[in-house]
Amino acid sequence: xxxxxxxxxxxxxxxxxxxxxxxxxxxxxxxxxxxxxxxxxxxxxxxxxxxxxxxxxxxxxxxxxxxxxxxxxxxxxxxxxxxxxxxxxxxxxxxxxxxxxxxxxxxxxxxxxxxxxxxxxxxxxxxxxxxxxxxxxxxxxxxxxxxxxxxxxxxxxxxxxxxxxxxxxxxxxxxxxxxxxxxxxxxxxxxxxxxxxxxxxxxxxxxxxxxxxxxxxxxxxxxxxxxxxxxxxxxxxxxxxxxxxxxxxxxxxxxxxxxxxxxxxxxxxxxxxxxxxxxxxxxxxxxxxx
Amino acid sequence: xxxxxxxxxxxxxxxxxxxxxxxxxxxxxxxxxxxxxxxxxxxxxxxxxxxxxxxxxxxxxxxxxxxxxxxxxxxxxxxxxxxxxxxxxxxxxxxxxxxxxxxxxxxxxxxxxxxxxxxxxxxxxxxxxxxxxxxxxxxxxxxxxxxxxxxxxxxxxxxxxxxxxxxxxxxxxxxxxxxxxxxxxxxxxxxxxxxxxxxxxxxxxxxxxxxxxxxxxxxxxxxxxxxxxxxxxxxxxxxxxxxxxxxxxxxxxxxxxxxxxxxxxxxxxxxxxxxxxxxxxxxxxxxxxxxxxxxxxxxxxxxxxxxxxxxxxxxxxxxxxxxxxxxxxxxxxxxxxxxxxxxxxxxxxxxxxxxxxxxxxxxxxxxxxxxxxxxxxxxxxxxxx
Numbered sequence: 116x117x118x119x120x121x122x123x124x125x126x127x128x129x130x131x132x133x134x135x136x137x138x139x140x141x142x143x144x145x146x147x148x149x150x151x152x153x154x155x156x157x158x159x160x161x162x163x164x165x166x167x168x169x170x171x172x173x174x175x176x177x178x179x180x181x182x183x184x185x186x187x188x189x190x191x192x193x194x195x196x197x198x199x200x201x202x203x204x205x206x207x208x209x210x211x212x213x214x215x216x217x218x219x220x221x222x223x224x225x226x227x228x229x230x231x232x233x234x235x236x237x238x239x240x241x242x243x244x245x246x247x248x249x250x251x252x253x254x255x256x257x258x259x260x261x262x263x264x265x266x267x268x269x270x271x272x273x274x275x276x277x278x279x280x281x282x283x284x285x286x287x288x289x290x291x292x293x294x295x296x297x298x299x300x301x302x303x304x305x306x307x308x309x310x311x312x313x314x315x316x317x318x319x320x321x322x323x324x325x326x327x328x329x330x331x332x333x334x335x336x337x338x339x340x341x342x343x344x345x346x347x348x349x350x351x352x353x354x355x356x357x358x359x360x361x362x363x364x365x366x367x368x369x370x371x372x373x374x375x376x377x378x379x380x381x382x383x384x385x386x387x388x389x390x391x392x393x394x395x396x397x398x399x400x401x402x403x404x405x
Numbered sequence: 406x407x408x409x410x411x412x413x414x415x416x417x418x419x420x421x422x423x424x425x426x427x428x429x430x431x432x433x434x435x436x437x438x439x440x441x442x443x444x445x446x447x448x449x450x451x452x453x454x455x456x457x458x459x460x461x462x463x464x465x466x467x468x469x470x471x472x473x474x475x476x477x478x479x480x481x482x483x484x485x486x487x488x489x490x491x492x493x494x495x496x497x498x499x500x501x502x503x504x505x506x507x508x509x510x511x512x513x514x515x516x517x518x519x520x521x522x523x524x525x526x527x528x529x530x531x532x533x534x535x536x537x538x539x540x541x542x543x544x545x546x547x548x549x550x551x552x553x554x555x556x557x558x559x560x561x562x563x564x565x566x567x568x569x570x571x572x573x574x575x576x577x578x579x580x581x582x583x584x585x586x587x588x589x590x591x592x593x594x595x596x597x598x599x600x601x602x603x604x605x606x607x608x609x610x611x612x613x614x615x616x617x618x619x620x621x622x623x624x625x626x627x628x629x630x631x632x633x634x635x636x637x638x639x640x641x642x643x644x645x646x647x648x649x650x651x652x653x654x655x656x657x658x659x660x661x662x663x664x665x666x667x668x669x670x671x672x673x674x675x676x677x678x679x680x681x682x683x684x685x686x687x688x689x690x691x692x693x694x695x696x697x698x699x700x701x702x703x704x705x706x707x708x709x710x711x712x713x714x715x716x717x718x719x720x721x722x723x724x725x726x727x728x729x730x731x732x733x734x735x736x737x738x739x740x741x742x743x744x745x746x747x748x749x750x751x752x753x754x755x756x757x758x759x760x761x762x763x764x765x766x767x768x769x770x771x772x773x774x775x776x777x778x779x780x781x782x783x784x785x786x787x788x789x790x
Contacts, residue, residue: 125615230450325612326637334610369616374605
C-alpha cells in the first residue's frame with residue numbers, strides 16, 4: 116500500500132510538472148491554432164531569471180515577478196519580430212518559425228547565462244510530508260496547486276472576459292472576428308504575452324524540483340506537448356489530466372514493470388488513446404471545410 | 406604573477422636547450438595542434454573548459470617563444486557533441502589544416518567516430534573522453550588522458566569492500582556516461598566480492614526518481630546505493646534519497662566531482678562518497694603528494710584567468726596538451742611516427758588526473774591511485790583516502 120502510494124506520489128510530482136508545461140500550449144493554440152514550440156523556452160527563461168535573481172539576493176516573490184515580466188517581453192518580441200511578419204502564411208509555417216525561435220532562445224540563454232544548472236530553494240521547506248508511509252515534497256503540492264489555479268484562471272479568461280471571448284472568436288473565424296471589430300493583431304500579441312507569463316510561472320515552481328539550465332525547455336516542452344495532445348489541444352483541463360496520466364504511467368511503469376521501459380509505457384498509452392480518440396481525451400472534434 | 410613566473414621558469418628550463426639548438430625561431434614551421442571539442446551542445450560544460458584551457462596555455466607558451474623555437478598553431482573546431490561532425494572535423498584537421506597531432510573528442514562518442522579517421526591517416530590522437538573503448542583494445546595512434554568509468558567503479562567497490570558492504574543497489578542514467586558506467590560496474594563488481602542486488606535506470610532529464618528509489622528501498626538486503634550519471638540526475642537522486650528517508654550510504658561516480666553537484670543537492674549531499682581526481686581536492690592533498698604542486702598551480706591559473714571553479718575536464722585538456730608537447734620535444738620534431746612513439750613512452754608524467762606512465766599495452770597510463778575517495782561533509786569535500 117505504502118509502495119503504491121509512493122509510486123502515485125512520484126507520478127504526481129512529474130505529472131504536475133508535465134501538466135504545467137502542457138497548459139502553456141493552450142492559449143496560443145486557442146488564439147491561432149499554432150502550436151508554439153518555444154513554450155518550453157518560456158518556462159526555461161522564467162526559471163533561469165528567478166534562479167539568478169534569487170541567487171543575487173533578490174527576494175523570491177520579487178524575482179518571480181521580474182521573471183514573468185522578462186518572459187512576457189520575450190514573448191511579445193517573438194510575436195512582433197518573428198510571428199507577425201509571417202502572419203499571412205500557413206499555420207505550419209508559423210509552427211516551424213516557433214521551432215526556430217526555440218533554438219534561438221536556447222542559444223541566447225547560453226550567452227546571457229551559462230551552461231550550468233541553477234537551483235532555487237523550495238518555497239515551503241524541504242521536510243517531506245508523510246502520508247501512510249509514503250512521502251511527498253511540499254513543492255510538488257505547489258506545482259499541483261499552481262496548475263489548478265491556472266486552469267481556473269484560463270477558464271475565467273476565455274469564458275467570462277470580453278477579451279478572452281474575442282480570442283476564441285478569432286480562433287474560430289479570423290475574418291468574421293475582424294469584421295466584428297476585433298483587433299486580431301492585438302489578440303495574437305496578447306496571447307503570446309499571456310502564455311509567456313504562464314510559462315514563466317511554470318518555470319518558477321518547477322525549478323526547485325527539477326533544476327533548470329539553458330536546455331531545460333526541451334524536456335518540458337516535449338513532455339508538456341505530449342500531455343497537451345493526450346488531453347486535447349487547447350483544453351486546459353485536458354492538459355492537466357494528460358500530464359498526470361503520463362507522469363503516473365511512468366512512475367507505475369518504473370515501479371512495477373521496469374525502469375528501463377517507463378518512457379515506452381507512457382508513449383504506448385499516448386498512442387493507444389490517440390488511436391481511439393484522435394482529438395485527445397477532452398478535445399473537440401475538429402471540422403475542416405474543404 | 407608569481408604563478409606566471411613559476412610557470413615561465415619551468416617552461417624555460419624545459420625548452421631552453423632545445424630552442425638554443427634549433428636557433429632561428431622565425432623561420433621554423435609552427436607546430437600544428439588540432440582539436441575538435443563539444444564547445445556547444447549537451448556536453449558543452451565539458452568542452453568549453455577544455456577549449457579555454459588549450460587556448461590559454463598555447464597562448465602563454467607562444468608568448469614565451471613556443472616549443473623548440475617553433476610557434477604553436479592551435480585550430481579548434483566545435484563538434485557540438487555530434488559524432489558525425491567530429492569525424493568531419495578530424496578529416497579536415499588532417500587533410501586541410503595539416504595538423505601534427507589531434508587533441509580532443511570531448512565525449513566517448515565523438516572520440517570513437519574520429520578514431521576511424523585518425524587510425525588509417527596515422528596521426529597521433531589524444532582523446533579527452535572517459536569511455537574505456539577508446540583505448541581498449543589498444544589502437545596504435547590513439548591515447549587518452551581521463552580516468553575511465555571502470556576505474557571509478559573499481560574505486561567505489563574497493564571502498565565498499567573495505568567497509569564490509571557487499572550488497573549494492575545500482576541506479577544509473579540510461580544514456581551515454583551512465584550507461585557505460587553501468588555496464589562497467591556490472592563487469593567489475595565480482596572482482597571485489599560485490600553483489601548487485603538491484604539495477605534501476607532513469608532518463609537524463611527525469612524530474613523525479615522516487616519510484617526507482619522506492620523499489621530499491623523495498624529490495625531486501627541493500628547495504629549501499631551507487632549512482633552513475635552526470636548533470637542534474639545525480640542531484641535529483643540525492644534529494645529523493647533523502648526525501649524517502651533511505652539510510653544506506655549513497656555513492657556517486659566521478660561524473661559529479663564538482664561543486665555544482667553539492668550546490669544543487671544542498672543538505673542531502675552530506676555523507677555522499679565519490680571518487681575524485683586530485684584536482685578537486687587540491688588544497689587537501691598531503692604536502693608530499695607529487696601531484697600537489699601541479700594541481701595547485703593549474704587550479705590557480707585557471708581560476709584567475711576565467712573566474713570560475715576549475716573542473717577535472719579542464720585538467721584533462723591540460724594533461725593532453727602537456728603530454729603532446731613533451732612528446733614533441735623529446736622527439737625533437739613533429740614527425741608523426743616519432744611523436745607517437747614518444748607519447749607511448751610517457752613515463753612518470755605528473756598531471757592533474759594522476760601520474761601517467763604509458764606503455765605499448767596501456768595508452769592511458771593511470772591506475773587506481775589517481776582517484777581519491779572523498780566524502781561530502783557540510784557542503785565541502787573531505788578526503789577519505
